Amino acid sequence: MTERSVTHSTFTLERVYDAPVERVFAAWGDPKAKNRWFAAVADGEEPTMEVDFRVGGTERNIYVNGKGGPTFTYEACFRDIVPNERIVLTNHMHRDADRIAVNLVSIEFAPEGAGTRVTLTDHGAYLDDFDRADWREQGTGEELDRLAEELKR
Template sequence: MTRSPETPPDVRHERIVIDRPYDATPAQVFAAWASPEAKRRWFANDEEWENLEYRLDFRVGGQEFDRSRPRNGGTLHQYDGRIEDIVPDARIVIAYTMSLDGQRISSSLLTLEFQPRTNGTRLLFTEQIAILDGADSATSRESGWRSVLDKLEAALRHDRGSTA
C-alpha cells in the first residue's frame, strides 16, 4: 500500500496470543525453532511457496531472514528478524519486520514460551505488532502464524515417527 505525501502515516498496535499444545518435549519444540536445518523444513519450505532465501544465526543478536513468494506468482514476502533473547528450552524473543514487495508492512516483537505439560509442551506464542499504514491486519497475521504452527506440528510428528 503506497501512501501519498498528503496522507499522514498510520500505525495500529495489535496483540496476538496463540496457546498451542504439542506432543513433544519442550527441548524438542525449542530445537525446531533453534536449529537452522530443522526450522527451514517447516518454516521456509512449503509446496505452495517458493523459498528464495532463508538463513538463521541462532544466538542472541543473531539474524533470521526469509524471502519467499507463492509458487503461482504474486507478492514477494520478506521476514527480517533479530533474536533478542534465548533461554534454552524455555523462551525465545525475536524482533522482526515484514515487507511485501519491498514495502514494510509491520514491525513486531514475538515471544515464544515453551512450557512443560503432562504429555508434551504448551507453546505460548505472543506477538506485539505495529501494523504500518493499514497494510496488514492482526486477523490475517494470526491466520498465517496458525498455518505455520500447523507445519511445525507436522514436522515434530514426522521427527517422532522417524526416531521411533
C-alpha cells in the same frame, strides 16, 4: 502520496505438542527443521530461510506470493534466548519495497504432561494498511500447525 497509518494489535496463540520441551525448542533453532515448518514453500520450491540462532543472531525468509505476486521479506533478530524456556525476537516484514509490519514476539515453552505447551505472544505495529493483525495471527497459527507436523517426523 500514500496515506500513513499505524494499527497496533496483540495476540496470543497456544499449542500443546506431543514432544518433549527440548525437541520443540530445538525445532525453532535448527535451520533445516525451521525451513520445513516455518518457510511454507510450495511443492518443488526451495526454502530461503536463513537462521543464526543466538542472541543477536538473525533469521530471514523471502517468498513470492503466487506466480508474479509480490515478494515478502521477513527479517528477525533474536533478543533473548533461554534454552528450553523462551525466545524473544523482533521482526519486520516487507511486501516488495514497502515495510508492512514491525513486531515483538515472545515464545514460551513449558512441560505439559509428556508434551510441551508453547505460548506465543505477538505485539505488532501494522503499517499503512499493507498488513493486518488478523492476517498475521492466521499465518502464525498455520506455522504452529506445521510445527506439529514437523515434530511427527
